[in-house]
Amino acid sequence: MGNLAIETDNLSRAFGQVRAVEQLNLRVPPGVVFGFLGTNGAGKTTTIRLLLGLLEPTEGSARVMGFDTRREADEIRPRTGALLEHPGIYERLSAEDNLEFYGRIWRIPAAERRTRIKELLTHLGVWERRKERAGTWSRGMKQKLAVARAILHRPPLIFLDEPTAGLDPVAAAALREDLAGLTQREGVTVFLTTHNLAEAEKLCGLVGVIRQGRLLAVGHPDELRARAGGPRAEITGRGFTPELVSVVRALPQVLAAQAQNGRLMVDLRDDVPLAPVVRAVVDAGADIEGVQRGAASLEEAFLALVEDSR
């Protein structure tokens, strides 16, 4: 068992004939941001519900912070914060009262509660609007408030289901920074689901890809990107004729090459120098404007995993 924040063994949940989560085996160490990636209906939200003890597994088991989700869910919930599928904001209450209610729930002493609420609402830039009914706020502001509620009591483990949905780019970047800070400074574990793969790439130390309830892969984003393909180069310019592409494909350093929209995409063999390839392209008559060496993005890795599983 060790000191894992989350551990699941063949965790499964079916709704009638639909197997929402199937044989899920996850190991999430403490102090990381774990990104749970998947298409709509992949089983991400069901997994969070199972981990919080809000649903019972039909098979398998899970332990969160060392507690069994089936038998000891009452020990798990006090140690976690959650932003679930919906923000869960009481729209008839003010923003301040929403946090006041959850502050009382978490038994934060009154003075500390006031200070913490002020700190969070000020940080989110909504302190001046704290007395307004939350129902009058925009979706993004409610989402911010829901995130504040999830971290209000400084839990060691936070579940965030699509936390940046509805946030503007500035607010989303700020939230990413906050979450990264929480894990680095306070050792908080964050379990988040997202469709935003660029976000996961920036933020997550570990990602898992789920499709139709099955875990397809788990690892550091770099590992998943490496699995999707080796090093590659993107050459921009003019004159990428079919003949030139054939010449490039024939080079010993090259696995594959294709030209599209003024770009020549070249898949390279591992650890080969790029200079001979560039020289060959110039010698074949192309005008080069730029060369960039890189690897597959997490999005490409994700799409490749999903495609392979079909």
Next chain:
Amino acid sequence: MSDALHDLRTMVWKEWAEFVRQRSTIISMALFLVIFGVFLPAQRGKPWVDSAAPFFNSVLFPIMLVLGIVADSFAGERERHTLETLLASRLSDRAILFGKYIAILVYAWGITIASLLLGAVVVNVWDSGGPLVFYPARVASAALLFSLFGGGFAAAAGVLMSLHSSTVRQAAQMLSIGMTAIFVAVFAVLAVLPDAVVNPVIKRLRDLGPSGLIIAITLTLAAVDALLLTIAALRFRRTRLVLD
């Protein structure tokens, strides 16, 4: 304060903040008190305290007031997508269930008692000649107990119906059908039972006398309330509530 009591107070605080402290509720409460605590007693003067009206009001008002809001207790949270987050918190099942029950009951019972007390004050001020009057002890005690346990019955039945209803409308419909069924069943049973069975029961109730009758009815209502709350507590399963 014990943790359980703190959690219960927290839940009651939220329910009141979300409902009772709203302007529309405050206006309704004020109107209610003006009509039933001021206007009607003032019309009758001091005879008001000895009339049947205060007693019937105290039985009917809490039930009516509870039925107006109780369907929202769980179904409303489910409809507004706040229930799952609440269930993901560290509040115990009992704190959530009984917190909602108490908040609704105290609201309905509180207004009923306030209207009765206000009525007593108003008749004495309005009709200031002669000695001060108050409700007869039996009426006052019956009003106090029946309003509490009658309201408690409606609140327990309502919470039970609301617990697994998808929408407030569905909960309200089930509650209204349930209440109607209970009243129809009581009268149907009384109509069907032969006099040889009914008459001895009526005689025994008469033999109890007014005080004994108040105690008997109170104990029966308390037992029914306890039964309904026990069923609600047994049916409160987070793993089912999320799916509903």
